[in-house]
Amino acid sequence: MCAYGERRPSGVPEPVAVHGLLAVGAAGYWWQDAESGARLLRGDASGVSEVALPEGPDGLTVLSVHPADTGPAAVLYGHPGGDYGHLTEAGAPDRVLARRPALVRLPRVPSATGGPAGPGFVYTGFPPDARLEDPPVDGIRVAVHRTGEPFAHDRAVPLGDVPDALVTLEPTADPDAVLVKSTARGVTAHRLLRLAPGSGRPTVTELPAASSPRTRLVLGAHRWWRGEALGTPRAVLYALPPGETHPSAGEPVAFPDATAPAWFWGTRQGVVVRAVVAGGTEALYRIDGDSPEPRLLAQGAPGDSFPEVTAAPDAGCALWLRVGRRSDGGTAGHVEQLLDGTPAPRTLRTLPWPASAPGTTRFCAAGDGHRLPVRLSGTAGPVLLLEHGGLTALANAPLERALEDLVRAGRLTLARAVTRSLVPAHRVPSGERGYNDLLHAARYLREHTGPGRPLFVLGHSMGAVGAARAVLLEPGLFDGWILRFPVTDLVGFPALGIGRYWTALLGDPSRPEQRAALAALSPLHLPLPAGPLPPVLIQTGTHDTRADARHGRRLAERLRGRAAVTLSGYPVGHVERFCQAASRRAVAEVTAFVLDRAAFGHDRAVPARDSACVHDGTSAREGASGAHDPAAARDPEGASP
Known part of the structure; x- marks a missing residue:
């Protein structure tokens, strides 16, 4: 990213800031990632300077x-x-x-x-x-x-x-x-x-x-604020009297009709609330501690968003990034600041921002009758069904950008599904609720996008559970599948990395009744179908502490001989950044896999030779009869961490 006031050489595109607002103080700070690297910038009354x-x-x-x-x-x-x-x-x-x-x-x-x-x-x-x-x-x-x-x-x-x-x-x-x-x-x-x-x-x-993870307790303006069911239509924000901390003492904040708080941040004068309005429009409200009545700060047009907001109870301002469409049809990102005591925000900087590919939302019926939203972007090329799991699209910005570029070029149709897979397994009747949502979405796409178009499914993190289940249950639907930094072992996960801390979210395999439910949902424990499986790309992160790399390696080993397996390890963690060359290489491997396999067609009668590779700045690729991922050699099935 060029310094402020520096001229960029002609023909060189300006890097696009991706995220992230970092922290606020008396003047405000933010940290921006770009393809060229990362810098810390400080904003004050005189402008912006690098720290x-x-x-x-x-x-x-x-x-x-x-x-x-x-x-x-x-x-x-x-x-x-x-x-x-x-x-x-x-x-x-x-x-x-x-x-x-x-x-x-x-x-x-x-x-x-x-x-x-x-x-x-x-x-x-x-x-x-x-x-x-x-x-x-x-x-x-x-x-x-x-x-x-x-x-x-x-x-x-x-x-x-x-x-x-x-x-x-x-x-x-x-x-x-x-x-x-x-x-x-x-x-x-x-x-x-x-x-x-x-x-x-x-x-x-x-x-x-x-x-519940949708419950939040925040201190602002010397009183506590408590949010319940945030991000759902039932969301309520309570303003507690000064000195009180118990929820029963609070009074609900009255938002306009069809407006639900999604998240909120404490400030010196009150709280800043990101809310969702009917139709999906996002808005920011401010609530002062002396009068708990929400006042509108900023509201975007349909499709606009506030992907980054930061504030602190000890700071004199709030910062956010607003992404919206320009009058010429393009998109821009605006870094805006709200100072305490001022009625409206001011723009600190306007950034180029890639316009999202236009899309439409369709609905298909899940097995239990739930209306499952599927957002489609593009009308040409192979179809890629995508789920991020517990992370947002912003956390996987390099992948999102690459896929959107293919959509705009007419080379891909992107389908995003919002599923219900983050539910404890023992509360899922017959494995239906949530964990099979991607399968129902794939059936819908196969029927409505045409039988001749290649269909792929991609799951990241917990999204890989639904993606793998869909392929193992109905392999004939798909031409390929991609598991990125996946969770695949729902029985052995407590022994992998920090998996022991996710038993409340997923279920506890040390309890027999919950172990049976987890085994019925786990891709590593599902019965393999009799016929061949479509080609699969599995990517793991050497520094991933959330989805341990052994999840991907164990499933890859189980699939060898039944599918063309590509297992790749990259020196990255669970969240990717544009400024990391390894992340860009991993994303390039995903797009090449989809486009190459789509050109190859539907023939899976003779699977290609398996491969394993480790990307540590150099790349080595050998067949299954040669070298494996060296870390995999140290991980016999079932080994403890």
Whole structure:
């Protein structure tokens, strides 16, 4: 990305900012990813300037940046797309292994070395001897750091019986307090961590827990706000009286008819709410603490969106990215800022933004009668049915961009399905609800897009469960399938990476009745059909801590001899970025697989030779009789991590 005021050479397209707004302070900060790399920019009344970052360890990339209103930024360096990295700070003589993105700055933190109190932060990290190559996922802790002092002297905060790997932190309007959230067995506990002004001794206060990921508790304008069923038509936002934390004490905020809050952020004066209006239009509202009445800040036309919003209870502004259509039919992204005490936002910068391919939403019937929405973009080329699983399209921006480019070029028809697969297996009658939604969508597409057009299915993360089930149950529907950073083993997942923390979401295989339900849904345990299977591409991430690479490797090994299997490993994590060359190579492999197989046709009588490859900056590809993924050789079926 060129610096502000710098002229770009003629004919060189300006890189498109993808995401992400990072943090807000007194003036506002944001961090933008682009194809050319990542930079930290600071905005204030005089304009925008670049903020220097500490030099990172060799071979590692920036995972997250945590700027300070004054003083150095804290930067987390790790493997591309990973969840763990080395937390560094200019002035600190060492570094510490930490988990992103949980870090909250405090204006006054006591010294751990006998010096004076001063600025610092609370973060989620590990003891000083932890290694990035083998992060101890069960040993993560909440620690307090005084800026400029050694991380080795940071003090851990005792939180009691907490599921350590899933602890997150959020700021509050109190300069001495941090909101600590931790999830276990489907319940999110809320704790208020406060540092005593004199001694700095931490005290922890229990707050009402949340029993659903759609429940959110936020502090804004010195009162608590609680959202229930966020993102659904039943969503309610409660404003609690000052000093109260229990939901029963709150009054519901009255939004306009057919408007449902989807998410919200605390500010110094109240909250900023992203809402969905009837018809799918998005809007932003502000609610001040002294008068809980929503006031409209910004509303897009149909198809416009606010993919990034950031605010903080201790900040004097909110920032967001608004993506909307221009009068000439193009699309632009606007970085906008709302200062406390001002009635309307101001635009900080306008960015080029790729226009989404036009599409239409169709509905097909799932097995239980549910109306399943399928959004179609394009009318030519092969048909690709896509599900992201638990992540959003924005988290897979490089893939989305490449597929949209093919749609605009008339080389692909893209079908996006919104399924209901993230449901505990033992609550799914006969495996129907949610986990077979992609199969019903594929049947609909085969019938309505023409029998002669190649049909592919792609599942990412938990979306791979539905994609693999669809192919294994009805292989004749498909010409190929793609599993990216997949979850495939619903019986052995607790022993893979941090899978033990997802039993409340998926089910607990240590309980016999739930194990049977999980086995009935698991792609790794489904019976293989008698005939040949369509070709499959399986991609895994070396640094993926959410969907361990062994999920993909185990399924690839099971399918060998029954299908043409391409197993590829990339040095990336679960979320991709444009600035990562490995992510771009992985996306290029997906598009080539679809276009090449579509040209090859429907003949699967003689599967192509299996292949395995590892992409670590160089590429090596050998047949199944040659080398395998070297990590796979260390993973005999059923091995513990």
